[in-house]
Amino acid sequence: MAEDRKPARVVQTCAAHPSQWDAWTTDGQYLYLRYRHGQGCVEWHPGPGDDADTPESWDEGRSGLLTEWDDGTGGGVIGLEDFLVAAGLEPAPDASVSADGPVVNS
Known part of the structure; x- marks a missing residue:
């Protein structure tokens, strides 16, 4: 997978139905991940x-x-690891993953 498509920061915005996350790739591109x-x-x-x-x-x-x-x-519910596998995405080696909350630049 291209390095610029690897999620480096992921924030879970909903753990119920639907499962969804905000993510940013290693090059700063915002991605919206959703499973419903x-x-x-x-x-x-x-x-x-x-x-x-x-x-x-x-x-x-x-x-x-x-x-x-x-x-x-x-x-309507899926874990992040299973979601990424199904989406064909691989997280960056030092990816930051957090649950609902404010997004802070690292």
Whole structure:
């Protein structure tokens, strides 16, 4: 996997239905990770927040879909390790992972 696509910082924003995380790659790219109804997706956006995922950001090429899949389970909860494997992502060796809370630059 390209080094610039490896999550270096991951913050779990929901541990229930759906499982979701905010992540930043080694080069600072923001990724939105979500798993709901057995479907996982990884999207890239300018950053987290309400204005990151707008039709304009997609139309202007500032947002996009990195990968998506359906595992056929209809599930809504998945652990980060299993999510990353299913998404084909490998975390950076020194990745920082935290649960719900403020995001602090490391």
